[in-house]
Amino acid sequence: MRTIRFLLQKEFLQIFRSKAMLRIILIVPILQLLVLSYAANYEIKNIAIDVIDRDLSPWSQQLVSKILASGYFKLHRHTFSEQEALDDVAGDRADIILVIPPHFERDLVKENKAQLQLLVNAINGSKAGLANGYANSIIRDFNQQIRTSWLALDKHTGPARIEITYSNWYNQRMDYKVFMVPGILVVLVTLIGAFLSGMNIVKEKEIGTIEQLNVTPIRKYQFILGKLIPFWIIGMFELIFGLLVGKLVFDLPIVGSIGLVFLFAAIYLWVMLGMGLLVSTFTDTQQQAMFIAWFFVIIFMLMSGLFTPVESMPHWAQQLTLLNPIAYFIKVIRMVMLKGSGFSDISMYLLIMFVYALVMNGVAILNYRKRV
Amino acid sequence: MNPIITRSLTKKFGNFIATNAITFEVLPGEIFGFLGANGAGKTTAMRMLCGLLKPSSGEAFVAGYNVYTQTEKVKKSIGYMSQRFSLYEDLTVKENIRFYGGIYGLSNQQIKDKTAQLLQKLGIEKEAGQLVGALPLGWKQKLSFSVAILHDPAIVFLDEPTGGVDPVTRRQFWDMIYEAANSGVTVFVTTHYMDEAEYCNRVSIMVDGKIEALDTPVALKSHYQADTMNDVFLQLARGK
Numbered sequence A: 001m002r003t004i005r006f007l008l009q010k011e012f013l014q015i016f017r018s019k020a021m022l023r024i025i026l027i028v029p030i031l032q033l034l035v036l037s038y039a040a041n042y043e044i045k046n047i048a049i050d051v052i053d054r055d056l057s058p059w060s061q062q063l064v065s066k067i068l069a070s071g072y073f074k075l076h077r078h079t080f081s082e083q084e085a086l087d088d089v090a091g092d093r094a095d096i097i098l099v100i101p102p103h104f105e106r107d108l109v110k111e112n113k114a115q116l117q118l119l120v121n122a123i124n125g126s127k128a129g130l131a132n133g134y135a136n137s138i139i140r141d142f143n144q145q146i147r148t149s150w151l152a153l154d155k156h157t158g159p160a161r162i163e164i165t166y167s168n169w170y171n172q173r174m175d176y177k178v179f180m181v182p183g184i185l186v187v188l189v190t191l192i193g194a195f196l197s198g199m200n201i202v203k204e205k206e207i208g209t210i211e212q213l214n215v216t217p218i219r220k221y222q223f224i225l226g227k228l229i230p231f232w233i234i235g236m237f238e239l240i241f242g243l244l245v246g247k248l249v250f251d252l253p254i255v256g257s258i259g260l261v262f263l264f265a266a267i268y269l270w271v272m273l274g275m276g277l278l279v280s281t282f283t284d285t286q287q288q289a290m291f292i293a294w295f296f297v298i299i300f301m302l303m304s305g306l307f308t309p310v311e312s313m314p315h316w317a318q319q320l321t322l323l324n325p326i327a328y329f330i331k332v333i334r335m336v337m338l339k340g341s342g343f344s345d346i347s348m349y350l351l352i353m354f355v356y357a358l359v360m361n362g363v364a365i366l367n368y369r370k371r372v
Numbered sequence B: 001m002n003p004i005i006t007r008s009l010t011k012k013f014g015n016f017i018a019t020n021a022i023t024f025e026v027l028p029g030e031i032f033g034f035l036g037a038n039g040a041g042k043t044t045a046m047r048m049l050c051g052l053l054k055p056s057s058g059e060a061f062v063a064g065y066n067v068y069t070q071t072e073k074v075k076k077s078i079g080y081m082s083q084r085f086s087l088y089e090d091l092t093v094k095e096n097i098r099f100y101g102g103i104y105g106l107s108n109q110q111i112k113d114k115t116a117q118l119l120q121k122l123g124i125e126k127e128a129g130q131l132v133g134a135l136p137l138g139w140k141q142k143l144s145f146s147v148a149i150l151h152d153p154a155i156v157f158l159d160e161p162t163g164g165v166d167p168v169t170r171r172q173f174w175d176m177i178y179e180a181a182n183s184g185v186t187v188f189v190t191t192h193y194m195d196e197a198e199y200c201n202r203v204s205i206m207v208d209g210k211i212e213a214l215d216t217p218v219a220l221k222s223h224y225q226a227d228t229m230n231d232v233f234l235q236l237a238r239g240k
Helices: A002-017 A019-039 A058-069 A082-090 A104-110 A125-151 A176-207 A209-214 A220-250 A258-281 A286-302 A315-323 A325-339 A343-371 B042-049 B071-077 B093-103 B108-122 B137-148 B167-182 B194-199 B217-223 B229-239
Strands: A047-053 A073-079 A096-100 A117-120 B004-013 B016-026 B031-036 B057-062 B078-081 B155-159 B186-190 B202-207 B210-215
Touching: A002 A019, A002 A220, A002 B093, A019 A176, A019 A220, A047 A058, A047 A082, A047 A125, A058 A073, A058 A096, A058 A104, A058 A125, A073 A082, A082 A096, A082 A117, A096 A125, A117 A125, A176 A209, A176 A220, A176 A258, A176 A286, A176 A325, A220 A258, A220 A343, A258 A286, A258 A325, A258 A343, A286 A325, A325 A343, B004 B042, B016 B042, B016 B210, B031 B042, B031 B167, B031 B194, B042 B057, B042 B155, B042 B186, B071 B078, B078 B137, B093 B108, B093 B137, B108 B137, B137 B155, B137 B167, B167 B186, B167 B194, B194 B229, B202 B217, B202 B229, B210 B217, B210 B229, B217 B229
Parallel strands: A047 A073, A047 A096, B031 B186, B031 B202, B078 B155, B155 B186
Antiparallel strands: A096 A117, B004 B016, B004 B057, B202 B210
16 A cells, blocks of 8 residues: 555646646647537537529518528628539538529419528538538528418418427537536546556556566556546546536536545546556557557547537447446436436446446456566 | 576677677676667666666576576666666656665655665755755766666666766776775676776676677686777777
8 A cells, every 4th residue: 555655646646747748738728628518519500501593572681681680691602603503612612502483572462372492512411511501490490480461361371381380308508518618628638547557557668667667666556546646636626626616607507416526437447557558569659559548539539429429320320339437437427417417327337337437448468468 | 596597698689699608697786787789689688687678598596596587586686776867857866766665665664764865875965855956967977886786686786877977976986896806796887988897806898799709807817918908898899
């Protein structure tokens, strides 16, 4: 026990003496939280639109101003030349073209129907889909308005559409940040666990001090604990720190028990630390360790449901997330913080993490024994 | 019982025999020079004696402990200084001493006393709070040696301890080795400097995994009819 205390003391001295480390621990999380939470957003605003209004009637103008007033679209320009508008799309200056044909108002009044053309740049499929959806719903709304104002008195031709209204549970204002911040906290904790621990061990190999430690009576388990415990503590600190920033800056809701989040994080961190340890056993330089850890973390992260829902992945990829520790933590932290899930709701995931931590560290220690 | 005893100690890596059935004993309190060209098998032999590498066959006892089964006890009884500088450059002199003292199980009081003693002996009381990385190489090597014998080991292994050090510091370094030997520590040292070989009580010369010669420098020189240890070494190493 005393040996581990000396090892811990040494590690903390080195960590707090290293400016790079302090920056990683204190500044990176704040930047990551602020930048990612504001930037990683699925709501698309400022879709640039070109309008070709060949009708120039009060109704066509009303439609255009209704679209622009929605807040989703930003007028790039009015034009009468289709070629000009297409050039704008080609040059990435416009995302969508609305063509209002001549006699739009006349057709609307006389024939009770009129046509519009919507050209959408679909390079970014999801953006195009959303733009199309927004535009369509505004036009539908516009249509409704016309029917009501013209024909409301006639009970046969009056408004006939059924309007569906939504109530969004757990994130009522559909605030994307509320959804993102817990996930980003997971990323933070993950980086500390998977990168710093492994790199720190490999650093001792690089500078040759590991050889000196190997001839001392330090046991392997003492060395490993001495290396992993500091980063476990830092990881937990990072979570507290991140939660505070989230609370202060984003007014992050914490519906469930925060203790549950910490309990899960405590076990989850051992999975990541085990991974770092494993990486350190088959690498000799910090660069190698970083690249290998990066490879796994980036795959885990992209497939974790942080940015895209797991449910929209193909079946085989969904099966793979069963092995993805990051996916579990993201799921659990969202469940607890946003929905208020309790211990019984996440106990299965806790158990999975616990087994995962045991296996990961077991393999790492076996491998460590063989090589060093 | 002699501090180091080996009998037919062998290490094979696949088909390659790095250390071929070496048998020798090191006497208490002597300075034992372990010479050999690069790749002759010195490092392998030394790593087996320090408990870092399991021998393929043969026997070895260090400080009376079996290197196969009692590696932890072996490690407690030896000090080790490698050719690579292995103190922590981002810790201060004092912190390094404290750390290594701590992991060898010295009590806090012992660490305190030893630290004061060591700083005074090396004359670096003023630099105690400085990062080791900022010290000149010669100081680092002397500090490294002092830390290696901090826990009063029975035997200290020195692996090319004076590589890259200036002649004056080398001389001072050897004074420290003598002082340690006089206080009863057995010194096992590898070196490529043949003038240093002359300082040893006894010298062994390894060639291709085998010990080709083992005696006092004076006896070796007369046996090979050479003026210096350098000539002895060249005759043996080049002989094959």
